[in-house]
Amino acid sequence: xxxxxxRSDVTRIGAFTSEGxxxxxxxxxxxxxxxxxxxxxxxxESVGTIRRIQPRTGxxxxxxxxxxxxxxxxxxxxxxxxxxxxxx
Numbered sequence: 001x002x003x004x005x006x007r008s009d010v011t012r013i014g015a016f017t018s019e020g021x022x023x024x025x026x027x028x029x030x031x032x033x034x035x036x037x038x039x040x041x042x043x044x045e046s047v048g049t050i051r052r053i054q055p056r057t058g059x060x061x062x063x064x065x066x067x068x069x070x071x072x073x074x075x076x077x078x079x080x081x082x083x084x085x086x087x088x
Contacts, residue, residue: 013083
């Protein structure tokens with residue numbers, strides 16, 4: 001299964017704007033913790049695999065006052081990020 005946007009998608013979109021946002025970061029789904037072989041075997045026998053919990057979805061809020069000369073206001077909730085930070 002492919003995670004989107006891919007790194008090439010981020011690069012392509014970044015060529016058009018520096019103001020791209022995401023509601024959450026992309027993290028690897030497999031746990032990369034090293035365990036003793038006996039523990040790994042117990043995990044496989046009982047639950048199969050362990051995956052990292054995906055981050056909760058955040059929120060990107062854009063506000064603009066009609067007729068104002070002020071720029072858009074951008075608010076990011078705890079899990080949201082700029083698009084260039086999505087794969088970190």
